Amino acid sequence: MIINQWYVAAESAEVTAAAPRKVRLLGLDFTLFRDPAGRVHCLSDVCVHRGASLGEGRIERGCVECPYHGWWFDGEGQVRRIPSLPPDTPIPKRARVDAYPVVERYGWVWVFLGDLPEAERPPLPDFPEYEDRANWRCIRGDWHWRANYARVVENGLDFAHAPFVHPSFGDRERAEIHDFEVEADAWSARAKVTYIPPLPRGVWKWLRRERTPVQAQPSFHLSGATMRLDVWLTPSWRMVIFDVNTPVDEVTTHTRWIMARNFFRHPLFDGDARRRTLKIFRQDTAIVEKICPEIVPLDLTEEFSVKSDALMNAFRQRRRELVERGWAIDVETLRHHLDGRRALVIPSPARRAAGGRNFVLKTVPLLPPRAPSPEPLRTAAA
Numbered sequence: 001m002i003i004n005q006w007y008v009a010a011e012s013a014e015v016t017a018a019a020p021r022k023v024r025l026l027g028l029d030f031t032l033f034r035d036p037a038g039r040v041h042c043l044s045d046v047c048v049h050r051g052a053s054l055g056e057g058r059i060e061r062g063c064v065e066c067p068y069h070g071w072w073f074d075g076e077g078q079v080r081r082i083p084s085l086p087p088d089t090p091i092p093k094r095a096r097v098d099a100y101p102v103v104e105r106y107g108w109v110w111v112f113l114g115d116l117p118e119a120e121r122p123p124l125p126d127f128p129e130y131e132d133r134a135n136w137r138c139i140r141g142d143w144h145w146r147a148n149y150a151r152v153v154e155n156g157l158d159f160a161h162a163p164f165v166h167p168s169f170g171d172r173e174r175a176e177i178h179d180f181e182v183e184a185d186a187w188s189a190r191a192k193v194t195y196i197p198p199l200p201r202g203v204w205k206w207l208r209r210e211r212t213p214v215q216a217q218p219s220f221h222l223s224g225a226t227m228r229l230d231v232w233l234t235p236s237w238r239m240v241i242f243d244v245n246t247p248v249d250e251v252t253t254h255t256r257w258i259m260a261r262n263f264f265r266h267p268l269f270d271g272d273a274r275r276r277t278l279k280i281f282r283q284d285t286a287i288v289e290k291i292c293p294e295i296v297p298l299d300l301t302e303e304f305s306v307k308s309d310a311l312m313n314a315f316r317q318r319r320r321e322l323v324e325r326g327w328a329i330d331v332e333t334l335r336h337h338l339d340g341r342r343a344l345v346i347p348s349p350a351r352r353a354a355g356g357r358n359f360v361l362k363t364v365p366l367l368p369p370r371a372p373s374p375e376p377l378r379t380a381a382a
């Protein structure tokens with residue numbers, strides 16, 4: 001699991017000014033809450049006093065009140081009130097927890113889990129169809145996997161599995177993937193592929209009457225561990241599936257999805273679109289939850305790739321670069337030596353700006369940075 005990335009922590013509607021909301025991300029707990037001005041804040045969940053869970057507390061005057069001794073934490077993580085001290089006692093600077101940058105977009109709360117200053121943080125992925133209500137109809141939902149999030153993202157980028165796992169999407173007799181180019185930038189990559197799906201059934205049979213090729217473009221963006229699939233069912237009838245994949249812990253993933261379509265925009269068709277989307281998740285889950293090993297190997301020679309895996313490999317390459325920068329949590333050390341014995345947090349931008357001074361809790365162990373590997377990922381020639 002990697003720090004210094006954006007992750008989706010909740011649906012916007014789930015975070016209110018009425019009560020804090022506790023969420024688990026990258027194996028650690030966080031507290032989300034909305035202040036009276038409507039802004040969402042994200043704090044490390046462990047109270048710096050005696051370790052109580054802030055997410056179990058309440059909201060008082062725009063602060064989270066710890067459930068144990070009633071200290072008030074503001075949106076920056078600073079303590080504003082210590083009820084057991086006389087009211088005019090200055091609050092010590094060290095009475096604070098880490099607070100993380102938050103952005104609300106596409107109806108989700110995105111949290112930046114890391115300490116990079118604003119200018120160095122990656123952008124969020126674009127999703128213009130979501131904003132274009134005149135031409136697009138969106139439905140949304142979520143899905144839980146007992147699987148590592150990188151395996152889940154890779155599954156979304158892997159079109160070679162469609163004919164075997166999703167019979168309505170692909171034809172096992174025509175499973176060949178024609179050559180495609182991977183177009184990549186610093187944070188994302190995409191590829192256009194053509195396939196010939198079986199004729200649709202049910203209401204969607206009006207979409208295509210002949211077995212004409214369909215164009216699809218799977219893509220990923222590191223922010224949110226986003227997987228996006230564009231499908232051109234006809235030159236003008238388009239569908240977009242936009243998934244953000246949040247690592248709850250190493251082997252648990254919470255996917256939130258939005259499916260946008262520019263045809264059959266009447267809400268009457270929502271139920272059918274939802275059923276089709278959930279069926280795809282169910283079919284994928286049966287495979288992905290049983291992949292061995294659960295974690296994508298860091299040593300990429302431990303699995304064998306072919307040419308049609310190129311987009312997945314672009315994702316692996318980008319993730320490897322983040323590991324090389326020293327941003328991967330050292331899960332082994334965490335699990336075997338520190339779990340339950342020490343409260344650990346992900347460093348926040350304010351902690352970095354202060355040079356670590358005035359923060360009591362220790363930060364999670366990270367794998368040491370390593371020299372960038374000059375080798376591109378090895379793939380077999382097709």
Ligand code: FES
Pocket residue numbers: 047048049050051052066067068069070071
């Ligand atoms: S443990 Fe939070 S105020 Fe004491």
Ligand SMILES: [Fe+2]
Pocket residue numbers: 155156161162165166280284
């Ligand atoms: Fe799939």
